[in-house]
Amino acid sequence: xxxxxxxxxxxxxxxxxxxxxxxxxxxxxxxxxxxxxxxxxxxxxxxxxxxxxxxxxxxxxxxxxxxxxxxxxxxxxxxxxxxxxxxxxxxxxxxxxxxxxxxxxxxxxxxxxxxxxxxxxxxxxxxxxxxxxxxxxxxxxxxxxxxxxxxxxxxxxxxxxxxxxxxxxxxxxxxxxxxxxxxxxxxxxxxxxxxxxxxxxxxxxxxxxxxxxxxxxxxxxxxxxxxxxxxxxxxxxxxxxxxxxxxxxxxxxxxxxxxxxxxxxxxxxxxxxxxxxxxxxxxxxxxxxxxxxxxxx
Amino acid sequence: xxxxxxxxxxxxxxxxxxxxxxxxxxxxxxxxxxxxxxxxxxxxxxxxxxxxxxxxxxxxxxxxxxxxxxxxxxxxxxxxxxxxxxxxxxxxxxxxxxxxxxxxxxxxxxxxxxxxxxxxxxxxxxxxxxxxxxxxxxxxxxxxxxxxxxxxxxxxxxxxxxxxxxxxxxxxxxxxxxxxxxxxxxxxxxxx
Numbered sequence: 001x002x003x004x005x006x007x008x009x010x011x012x013x014x015x016x017x018x019x020x021x022x023x024x025x026x027x028x029x030x031x032x033x034x035x036x037x038x039x040x041x042x043x044x045x046x047x048x049x050x051x052x053x054x055x056x057x058x059x060x061x062x063x064x065x066x067x068x069x070x071x072x073x074x075x076x077x078x079x080x081x082x083x084x085x086x087x088x089x090x091x092x093x094x095x096x097x098x099x100x101x102x103x104x105x106x107x108x109x110x111x112x113x114x115x116x117x118x119x120x121x122x123x124x125x126x127x128x129x130x131x132x133x134x135x136x137x138x139x140x141x142x143x144x145x146x147x148x149x150x151x152x153x154x155x156x157x158x159x160x161x162x163x164x165x166x167x168x169x170x171x172x173x174x175x176x177x178x179x180x181x182x183x184x185x186x187x188x189x190x191x192x193x194x195x196x197x198x199x200x201x202x203x204x205x206x207x208x209x210x211x212x213x214x215x216x217x218x219x220x221x222x223x224x225x226x227x228x229x230x231x232x233x234x235x236x237x238x239x240x241x242x243x244x245x246x247x248x249x250x251x252x253x254x255x256x257x258x259x260x261x262x263x264x265x266x267x268x269x270x271x272x273x274x275x276x277x278x279x280x281x282x283x284x285x286x287x288x289x290x291x292x293x294x295x296x297x
Numbered sequence: 298x299x300x301x302x303x304x305x306x307x308x309x310x311x312x313x314x315x316x317x318x319x320x321x322x323x324x325x326x327x328x329x330x331x332x333x334x335x336x337x338x339x340x341x342x343x344x345x346x347x348x349x350x351x352x353x354x355x356x357x358x359x360x361x362x363x364x365x366x367x368x369x370x371x372x373x374x375x376x377x378x379x380x381x382x383x384x385x386x387x388x389x390x391x392x393x394x395x396x397x398x399x400x401x402x403x404x405x406x407x408x409x410x411x412x413x414x415x416x417x418x419x420x421x422x423x424x425x426x427x428x429x430x431x432x433x434x435x436x437x438x439x440x441x442x443x444x445x446x447x448x449x450x451x452x453x454x455x456x457x458x459x460x461x462x463x464x465x466x467x468x469x470x471x472x473x474x475x476x477x478x479x480x481x482x483x484x485x486x487x488x489x
Contacts, residue, residue, distance in 0.1 A: 010423040013463070015456050041421040041468040046414030047476075049371065049390045050397050052317050054479040058418065058472055090317075097317065100482060107474035157373035158386075164377040190336050190372035194414065197432050198406035200440070202340050202368070209336075232456070236447050275454045 002128055004119075005066045006034035007084065009077035009228070010042055016077070016228030018272030022257035023076055023121065023226070025271055029137055029264045030129050034074060037066050043075075045083040046194070056097060057104040059087030064105065064112040076121040076257075078227035079193070082154035085118045089159070120155055121226055122256065123162075126169045131176045139265030140287045141178035147259070148219030149174060149181060150210065151188045152230035164188070170256055174223055177263040184217040186210050191233040207233060208241050211249045221252040221283035223259050231255055236277045252276075252283035262287065309357040316395060318387025325349045331375035331385040341365045345375060345385045348392065361396040367407040369393075398483070406436040419476065421469035424461045426452075 012020045027034055044058035063084060066073045075081045090097045092114040105111065125134065149170040156162045162169050167188055171181040189210055192203030211234070214222055224231045231253065238249040253276065254262075261271035262284045273280050313319040325346075332344035342365045343351060351360050366389045375385040393411075402408065413432050417423045429448070433441030451457040 010462065011425070013422075014425050014458055015451060017456055039465050039468045041464075041472050042418040042423055044418065046423060047411075047418055049369070049393050050411045050415050051394055051479065051483075052387070052390060053483070054415075054476045057475045057479055061471060061475060100479075103482060104475050104478040107478045108471045110471075153370075153372040153374075158376050190370050190374070192370055194410065195370055195407060197429065198410040198436070199340070199368070200444075202337055206336055206370075232451075236450055239446070275456060277450045277454070 001031050001033055003033045003071055004074040005069050005071045006036050007040055007073055007075040007080055009075060009080040011077060011228035015232040018275040019226055019228060019231060019255040021272035022255055022261045025266050026257045026260045043080040043083045045079040053100060056087045056090055057101045059084050060091055060101050060105060060112050061110060063088060063116050064110040067113060067116045072117045072119050074119050074121055074124055076226035078152055078154035078225055079229060081120050085159050088118055122169050125173055131172055134173060135176040138177055138263045140263055142263050142287055143178050145179040146182050146218055146220040147174045147179045147223045148184050148214040149187060150222050150224045152225045152227050153190050155225050156188060182217050182219040184213045186213040191230045193229050196233060204241050207237055211251055223256050224253055226255055226257060238278055250279060252280045253278040254280050309355050310353050313352050313391055316391035318384060319391035321383040322388060324381045325383050326381055330378050334374040334378050336372060337368045337370055340368045345389060360392060361401045362403055364403040364405040366393045367405045409435050419473045421472050422462045422464040426457050426459050
């Protein structure tokens with residue numbers, strides 16, 4: 001049993017519900033215990049572009065809360081991951097910012113010592129659990145499934161530790177599940193995030209580029225990063241973007257953990273697949289009958 | 298002393314260099330990798346490389362009243378590729394922060410969005426439904442109506458709860474107190 005402090009982030013309770021369901025289910029199979037951080041608040045990411053210092057200070061509040069437990073803090077949302085890690089890095093490396101953040105935190109009775117390790121859930125899967133363990137839990141091999149792994153920005157940029165331009169960890173996980181991975185150059189291009197509200201045309205063009213690139217390289221479904229923003233942008237907006245033939249995109253989008261759950265023999269409902277807006281079930285249906293019990297049913 | 302340098306800053310480039318994220322602006326070699334890497338560059342009135350050049354040329358008003366910086370989606374493509382490690386992403390946000398502090402109002406709904414996001418944090422956890430409603434009421438109801446199909450897909454699946462998220466009073470109060478403390482520091486000139 002591996003234990004971590006878990007920082008879900010605001011979006012996991014709303015648009016990220018299917019991802020959260022699959023994370024819970026998959027972590028149970030992999031014997032990972034995620035202890036939700038008590039009284040966590042927003043990571044600070046939403047205010048980052050307008051006021052850097054206040055975003056850092058709010059993130060540091062969460063870091064200070066988590067530090068007490070002396071466990072690594074794991075988050076699945078890429079935005080939370082980047083902002084919490086950025087706060088940790090600037091706090092420990094920039095004395096000027098540290099003093100200012102300390103002053104701001106004096107408004108509460110918290111203090112951050114700078115000893116916490118902030119990590120991404122995919123990092124845990126690959127480096128702490130191991131690909132061989134993941135492969136050993138597979139009950140439905142996803143043979144012949146052509147999966148395009150989409151990483152988004154903040155899972156790897158700017159802090160890594162996976163590659164900035166062509167990350168590989170998600171590909172390694174999906175290969176361990178028996179699926180075939182498809183390389184496409186825009187695997188770490190931006191989905192546009194929250195600007196979907198204010199600059200729709202721009203975001204639709206970014207999403208078009210990603211979806212078109214997946215189709216062009218032969219991807220039959222997208223295994224998305226665990227970030228609720230990337231996932232929802234790709235999942236919910238396909239009906240409003242036209243592909244090269246002038247038709248609407250119809251690409252199944254699954255979060256990485258949903259795909260893992262299906263391969264581990266869990267039911268689609270267990271991993272929240274019934275809540276996906278894109279035709280995600282279509283991609284996994286051929287594999288659902290491959291365990292003995294299901295054939296008997 | 299730090300406060301003095303900020304007060305004495307005469308040129309725009311010094312002002313940006315005093316802002317967190319803007320420190321390395323003088324090391325830029327104008328290679329243009331940032332503009333070339335930017336996924337949204339076609340929407341920028343002045344692309345990132347040009348903004349840096351304009352800051353150094355002292356075009357304060359032009360830069361701060363432009364909508365350019367608001368097209369940044371914070372993807373960090375420019376940052377990881379910059380050969381001089383100047384972190385253009387953070388630099389662009391520094392420009393946005395100065396514009397916000399000085400009351401510039403570039404005509405873009407993204408300004409309203411960023412302010413809305415900042416205010417949404419004050420409750421401790423973000424409530425997307427109210428964030429979206431407030432945003433469309435403040436900018437354009439027509440755009441809000443156009444987004445109804447997406448919203449319905451999410452709401453009908455329970456992916457955009459109409460009620461606020463679980464959050465504690467203490468968390469919200471602490472976040473608000475932290476944000477107030479930061480703003481007070483920035484107003485007094487002790488921090489940027």
